[in-house]
Amino acid sequence: MSLESTTYVLRGARPLGGDAADVVLRDGVIAEITAAGTADTTGAEVVDAAGQVLLPGLVDLHTHLREPGREDAETVASGTRAAAAGGFTAVHAMANTSPVADTAGVVEQVYRLGQEAGWADVHPVGAVTVGLDGERLAELGAMADSAAHVRVFSDDGRCVADPVLMRRALEYVKAFDGVVAQHAQEPRLTEGAQMNEGIVSAEIGLTGWPAVAEEAIIARDVLLAEHVGSRLHVCHLSTAGSVEIVRWAKSRGIDVTAEVTPHHLILTDDLARSYDPTFKVNPPLRTAADVEAVREGLADGTIDIVATDHAPHSREDKDCEWGAAAFGMTGLETALSVVQETMVDTGRLTWSDVARVLSAAPARIGRVDTGPAAQGRPVAVGEPANLTLVDPAARRTVDGGTQVTASGNTPFRGRELPGQVRATFLRGRATVLDGTPVVAGEAVR
Ligand SMILES: [Zn+2]
Numbered sequence: 451m452s453l454e455s456t457t458y459v460l461r462g463a464r465p466l467g468g469d470a471a472d473v474v475l476r477d478g479v480i481a482e483i484t485a486a487g488t489a490d491t492t493g494a495e496v497v498d499a500a501g502q503v504l505l506p507g508l509v510d511l512h513t514h515l516r517e518p519g520r521e522d523a524e525t526v527a528s529g530t531r532a533a534a535a536g537g538f539t540a541v542h543a544m545a546n547t548s549p550v551a552d553t554a555g556v557v558e559q560v561y562r563l564g565q566e567a568g569w570a571d572v573h574p575v576g577a578v579t580v581g582l583d584g585e586r587l588a589e590l591g592a593m594a595d596s597a598a599h600v601r602v603f604s605d606d607g608r609c610v611a612d613p614v615l616m617r618r619a620l621e622y623v624k625a626f627d628g629v630v631a632q633h634a635q636e637p638r639l640t641e642g643a644q645m646n647e648g649i650v651s652a653e654i655g656l657t658g659w660p661a662v663a664e665e666a667i668i669a670r671d672v673l674l675a676e677h678v679g680s681r682l683h684v685c686h687l688s689t690a691g692s693v694e695i696v697r698w699a700k701s702r703g704i705d706v707t708a709e710v711t712p713h714h715l716i717l718t719d720d721l722a723r724s725y726d727p728t729f730k731v732n733p734p735l736r737t738a739a740d741v742e743a744v745r746e747g748l749a750d751g752t753i754d755i756v757a758t759d760h761a762p763h764s765r766e767d768k769d770c771e772w773g774a775a776a777f778g779m780t781g782l783e784t785a786l787s788v789v790q791e792t793m794v795d796t797g798r799l800t801w802s803d804v805a806r807v808l809s810a811a812p813a814r815i816g817r818v819d820t821g822p823a824a825q826g827r828p829v830a831v832g833e834p835a836n837l838t839l840v841d842p843a844a845r846r847t848v849d850g851g852t853q854v855t856a857s858g859n860t861p862f863r864g865r866e867l868p869g870q871v872r873a874t875f876l877r878g879r880a881t882v883l884d885g886t887p888v889v890a891g892e893a894v895r
Contacts, residue, residue, distance in 0.1 A: 456495055458880070460873075462486045463499035463839060465829045467801030473504060475835040478878040483831055497883070499839050502872055503801050506809040507539025507570075507836035508786065509825050511602065511631070511709060511816055512685060512757035514778070515541070515572070517563060518556070519548025524762040524856045526560060529782070530569035532760075532855035534881040536782040537838035537871040540571040540825040542816055545582070546607040552577035552588040554596035561598035568889075569881050571825060573818055576600040578619045578630060582608050587618055594626040601817040604631035606685055607732075609667060611637050616671060620680035627817060629707075631683040632671050634692070635733065639663035644773060646719040646734040654723055656772065659734050661689040668692050672699035672706050683815055684708040686759050688733040690743035697752045707815050709757040710744045712781055712788035713861055717741075721861075727768055727775030728861050731761070748807065749798040755812045758785045762857030779861045783853050786840060787867035794842070795868060805829075823877075835878035844870035854887060 460473040472489035474482035482489060510533065516524040533541050543560050545551035551560060557574035564572020576593035580586045582605045593600040603623060610616045610632060619630050640663045645651050647658025668684055672695065675682035684696060687708045696708045713731065718738050721729040729735060747753040761778025768775055789808065793799040813819040813826025827833040848862040874882040881887060
């Protein structure tokens, strides 16, 4: 019997945190949802899911997989294995690889590497400008028409700072229902910046990165999106002012969506006092007031989604002094736990909301919510069996050494977090069982 044809009975699972049920996965779809303890288990593999919350497979709109070019930090295979371990069934792979994903050839290469690895669907993000240089538009249409079917375009890591180029990109993607995902960072206001500009940067003597450098670009871009009638997505929004601008834009009917990272939901710039470059990230960790504002924005729907900005780095790029270290932190394996701690356990989001902000909404923004490989779908009979089972009562201490990602730059090392992904299914095939990634029925690390 091949693995693909294995029938699973998730016994006693709680779909979206509701009442316990038996959920039967067969032939890649959710075949049956019945009262707990009543499903026919003949010939099926039974997964004891008592007390566990069943969510649609998580979808990350913002992942750095580093392949091609920096396979020492992460590969498509290692990054998507980490994604599966974190409950994800699809990731959008950012374009700042080497070579840059600015042609049909590179996005198709990344797409195929994802298919070969088999851990999660990989949807390449196409660069907005050639080489991320911010000078000429890349061939957006060719990437959209390619086998990778690109719908999200971003120079992430860099801002599309030129307003004329940004306008042209917004106009261009309308033809194929694409979206421009902006890394909002005014370059002149952040030259040499190392951390959030504020009391802490002044005290410890690191060059500050003002909130206005993010907010000014977001304000400009929502107005451009309104002007040309296009779709804008704001990457990793991090300040209270950014939340206000997006709230205002939505109230005007502007077609804008926004994401927040798990780390901006929980960590503050106080951590820079340690000079530990693990906490060096772009955009920088902000103040406690900003953390409260992004939580509020996520709770009231101003912020649409949580996206990881998983940014693996090799040791030599991170184990050095703050000023020389690369920006970025890993996040795929801790995202759901951070959302549980900051939003669910505090009563600000339900598990149904979590399914929205970590699955349905990112799938819709990335236009991967329809077709044979649809993601972010309801937990309902007949839907593709892209699912994750999480034990919300579990607690674990994050240990960089036992993470699945190839890189060790987690900001949560030594920290206890709630929740543990027990199983992940990609179109009915288990990618994680008993909390461990599986291939061909065998646990792997
Ligand atoms: Zn970015």
